[in-house]
Amino acid sequence: MKLIQASLNENNLKNKPETKSAFIAIVGRPNVGKSSLLNALVGQKVAIVSNKAQTTRTKITGIKTQGLTQFVFLDTPGVHKPRTKLNDYMIEQIRQALIDVDLIIMVAEAYGNNISDEEDRLLKKLRRNETKKILVLNKLDKLKNKNDILPRMAMFAKEDFDAIVPVSALNKEGLAELWQQLACYAKQSVHFFPDDMITDQPEKIFVSELIREKLLYNLKAEIPHTIAVVTERMAERKSQTNIIDINVTILCEKPRHKAIIIGKNGSMLKKIATEARIELEYFFDCKVNLQCFLKVKEDWRNKQQFFSNIGL
Ligand SMILES: Nc1nc2c(ncn2[C@@H]2O[C@H](COP(=O)(O)OP(=O)(O)OP(=O)(O)O)[C@@H](O)[C@H]2O)c(=O)[nH]1
Ligand SMILES: [Mg+2]
Known part of the structure; x- marks a missing residue:
């Protein structure tokens, strides 16, 4: 009887579809739309958003399970020069989010004539980090002509990004292309959160x-x-x-x-x-x-x- 039970369990394991997961950190300058992107990806509001810089103060986890794959996103405070102990804490949150993830998404705006000093410092840090990275150029809706994004993409072309994806977190444009990219970084693994959970925030x-x-x-x-x-x-x-x-x-x-x-x-x-x-x-x-x-x-x-x- 025990033998039959054992072989049944083995069969169950063999037939069990393989689950995957991906841990993804979202980083970037303040106000570029990191939290808006997190909310758009999760499909519900898990992080607050505002038109003022330094809205996010701590790491915020957003979870989205699509079929067998679970994506765990870590939204972070925008990179800035620390002036208070709270700022030091915020910068530390960014450092921690970059440890042990499968992918780093850097978010920048889809327009602009230059790369800001804060972005430049972040890019330097990312160059030293061996994790795979993609660049999301957000606020695409603000461009009159979609081709206006090409010079912006060229500015980041020399960096080590696997892909550059233009999106609008506001009107959900470009998200299907982004999901396609994200799926490439999911690894065979158990799901770390229940499939219907969207955040671990109390x-x-x-x-x-x-x-x-x-x-x-x-x-x-x-x-x-x-x-x-x-x-x-x-x-x-x-x-x-x-x-x-x-x-x-x-x-x-x-x-x-x-x-x-x-x-x-x-x-x-x-x-x-x-x-x-x-x-x-x-x-x-x-x-x-x-x-x-x-x-x-x-x-x-x-x-x-x-x-x-x-x-x-
Ligand atoms: N037009 C437009 N505005 C956007 C888009 N995404 C975000 N915003 C706006 O940009 C502002 C900043 O958005 P957040 O999501 O709070 O930005 P953040 O990068 O998380 O900011 P910090 O937490 O301060 O680092 C808000 O006013 C958003 O409504 C977008 O795709 N298009
Ligand atoms: Mg934020």
């Missing part, structure tokens, strides 16, 4: 990030960079199903920043909280009662212990 962190996104869009200049958001409490209401109570604390560095975030008669904070609540209700598919509190914590960006504790 829900509380996603909530904090979403509120930070609304702060980034609504506040001007430098203020959003000095803000951290902590989700203190998140619980389904016991007496009433289909409502989640969420309490968040927004931390800023200066009392005058606090006044700006609150706005005249509380109008700014109300706008930010409303925008965040609407998106959270869509995301969790239930009613959300969102309470935002504000606190001043001077120079938190230079207090490593502090920002490690808040999930960064």
Whole structure:
């Protein structure tokens, strides 16, 4: 009986289709659309996006399983010169994401007359890295004529990229060509995450990030960079199903920043909280009662212990 069982198991293994996986890091200058590309590839929002540089502060994993192949993407903060301990931490996140991946995607914009200093430094680093690399030229939709991309491709031609793929993360153009390229780097392996998982980011962190996104869009200049958001409490209401109570604390560095975030008669904070609540209700598919509190914590960006504790 045991022998029959053993041979059945062997047959099962032989007939089991072979699964594949690919770990892919996404790097590039701030604001080129790395997180937008991650969201477009995963097919859902897992990373926040904004029109301000240095939106992403930590590595964010996005997962997409297509048939037998699982793609695990690591979105990273944009490469920049560090000025605070938080910046040092962000740069370290990029370094870590480049270790042990099957492919590196460098994202740059599809237009521009030169390669920026930040990009030049990144290219130097990538030359020393033996991992396979492809270049994604994003924001193709901004070009009047598609051929205008040719000089831009020529600028990167001397670099060691296996392929250069023009895309628009915004309107999903070029993604089929990109997927074809990505499939070439998948290796036979087990899947490291359940097939229906899209991110390993805890829900509380996603909530904090979403509120930070609304702060980034609504506040001007430098203020959003000095803000951290902590989700203190998140619980389904016991007496009433289909409502989640969420309490968040927004931390800023200066009392005058606090006044700006609150706005005249509380109008700014109300706008930010409303925008965040609407998106959270869509995301969790239930009613959300969102309470935002504000606190001043001077120079938190230079207090490593502090920002490690808040999930960064
Ligand atoms: N027109 C256009 N805009 C885009 C495209 N992709 C991203 N953007 C915009 O570019 C800005 C930056 O996008 P992000 O995805 O936050 O860029 P990022 O590279 O992740 O930025 P950091 O996290 O700061 O490094 C946002 O305003 C996006 O809406 C695109 O394909 N076309
Ligand atoms: Mg980003």
